[in-house]
Amino acid sequence: MFDLRLSDHDRKELHEAVGFLREIASLLRQLVIEESRPATRAFIEQLGGLFMITGVQVGGTGKFQATFNGALQAGAIPQWRTGDASVTLTPATDGLTCEVAVGAGETLPSFGLTVSGVASDGNPVTATVSVPVLPATPPPPAPATSVTIDQIA
Numbered sequence: 001m002f003d004l005r006l007s008d009h010d011r012k013e014l015h016e017a018v019g020f021l022r023e024i025a026s027l028l029r030q031l032v033i034e035e036s037r038p039a040t041r042a043f044i045e046q047l048g049g050l051f052m053i054t055g056v057q058v059g060g061t062g063k064f065q066a067t068f069n070g071a072l073q074a075g076a077i078p079q080w081r082t083g084d085a086s087v088t089l090t091p092a093t094d095g096l097t098c099e100v101a102v103g104a105g106e107t108l109p110s111f112g113l114t115v116s117g118v119a120s121d122g123n124p125v126t127a128t129v130s131v132p133v134l135p136a137t138p139p140p141p142a143p144a145t146s147v148t149i150d151q152i153a
Contacts, residue, residue, distance in 0.1 A: 038119040039070035042078075042127035047097070055132030059104040064113060065097045066127065071120040084111035106133050 006014065046053050047063040056062035066078055078095035086103035100113065114128040 037070040038121035038123065039068040039072055039117065039125045040119065040123075041069045042115055042117060042125045043067045043069075044113060044115055044127050044129045046131075053129050053131055055110075055134040056100055056102045057134045058102055058106050058136040060134075060136070061099055061101045062131070063097060063099050064115075064131075066095070066115040066117070068117055068119075068125060072125075073118040073120050073122065076118040078115050078117040081114050081116075082111050084108060087111050100131070102133055104136070109133055 043066070044053075045065055045067070046055075047065055048054075054062075064080075066080075068078075072078070077093075078091075080089045080091045080095070080098040082089060082100075084106075086106040086108070088101040088103070090099040090101070092098065095115075095117070098113075098115070102111075110130045110132050112128055113131050114126060116124060116126045119125050
């Protein structure tokens, strides 16, 4: 056997690390159990939005991700939709993310974004969020090309 002599500080840090590893193992077990169960809910988040929907600028794009709380039916790719004709959706091939482009002529303050999937038990799973339409960023001012000097006294 090894004779490990640890300081109180090292012993405390080791104890905390073991606690974190146990917590991670517990979360992984829950994840495996959840993934084997049929999905019952879906969530949409905006990537780069710190877990919240921040919006998309007029004439700009945003990327959104769908998360399901369980298993989806094999081969059934989630579908994205919106009721706004000024918004173009480009889903990823797996259907879990979607690039959203807001047309330059958009006048509405927000649009609905929906993702739908089929759970492994055949039941539909849907989530809808309201996405704010943000004003376009004005162009930067034109750089100065000349200067005028006036005598004032």
